[in-house]
Amino acid sequence: VTEELLWELFVQAGPV
Structure with missing residues (x-):
């Protein structure tokens, strides 16, 4: 999971 997705x-x- 990418940080952008989490954000x-x-x-x-x-x-x-």
Whole structure:
């Protein structure tokens, strides 16, 4: 898993 993919998922989840 690439860092970019993790970041996209994090952004989609909605950073608190």
